[in-house]
Amino acid sequence: xxxxxxxxxxxxxxxxxxxxxxxxxxxxxxxxxxxxxxxxxxxxxxxxxxxxxxxxxxxxxxxxxxxxxxxxxxxxxxxxxxxxxxxxxxxxxxxxxxxxxxxxxxxxxxxxxxxxxxxxxxxxxxxxxxxxxxxxxxxxxxxxxxxxxxxxxxxx
Numbered sequence: 001x002x003x004x005x006x007x008x009x010x011x012x013x014x015x016x017x018x019x020x021x022x023x024x025x026x027x028x029x030x031x032x033x034x035x036x037x038x039x040x041x042x043x044x045x046x047x048x049x050x051x052x053x054x055x056x057x058x059x060x061x062x063x064x065x066x067x068x069x070x071x072x073x074x075x076x077x078x079x080x081x082x083x084x085x086x087x088x089x090x091x092x093x094x095x096x097x098x099x100x101x102x103x104x105x106x107x108x109x110x111x112x113x114x115x116x117x118x119x120x121x122x123x124x125x126x127x128x129x130x131x132x133x134x135x136x137x138x139x140x141x142x143x144x145x146x147x148x149x150x151x152x153x154x155x156x
Contacts, residue, residue, distance in 0.1 A: 010069060010070060010071040010072070011069070011070045011138070012067055012068070012069050012070075013067075013068040013069075013070065013127065013130050013131075013135065014064070014066065014067055014068070014130075015063050015064065015066055015128060015129035015130060016108070016110055016129055016130070016131060017064065018108050018110070019063065019105075019108070019110055019128065019129025020059075020060045020063035020064050020129070021060065022104060022108075022129075023059065023060075023063055023129075024056050024059050024060045024063075027052055027055060027056035027059065028056055030052050031049050031052045031053050031056060034046075034048050034049035034052060035049045058081070061081055062079070062080070062081055063129070065079065065080065065081055066078070066079045067079075068127050068130070070138075070139065070142065072091075072142060072145065072146070073090065073091055073146055073149075074088050074089065074090055074091060075088070075089045075091060075094070075115075075125070075139075076088050077089075077125065087121070087122055087125075089115075089117055089119050089122050089125060090119070090146065090150075091139075091142055091143045091145075091146035091147075092143065092146040092147045092150050092152045093117045093118045093119045094115050094116070094117050094139070094143045095116050095117060095118060096115070096116040097113065097114070097115060097116075097136050097139065097140065098113070098114040098115075098116070099111055099112070099113050099114075099136055100112045100113075100114065101132070105129070109131065109132045110129050110130065110131060110132060111130060111131075111132045111133075112126060112127065112128045112129070112130075113126070113127040113130065113135065113136065113139075114126055114127075115127070115139075
């Protein structure tokens, strides 16, 4: 499991390498198709094959460079290779948790976690391809602590 503790009782959660490969595999198939066509019919398609290879590599490394950092007060999502983007959501803004596990993720013991928030910029946050764990329980406990600490009362 790839959850790394950091300061202030924080956790770093990363998508797993197999998840990045699963998301990149369709591009690998396209590369194989263009390479076959280039060698059989039209040699110029090799350039398209190389371009799609670069795109597949970029997608793989982009997914591998996503960090979900959970501290006692915030959830920080860091993503990007050349241009970093870091989103922060106060934990007391998280309203609902939806854990999904399609069959392919079940095979590799992975999960997708959708968080619904009251944050106007990030109303829905996806944590994709993370290891199957008790993260929902940890997150729920931290959200409750953050609400108590910030004296936030939810009124529906």
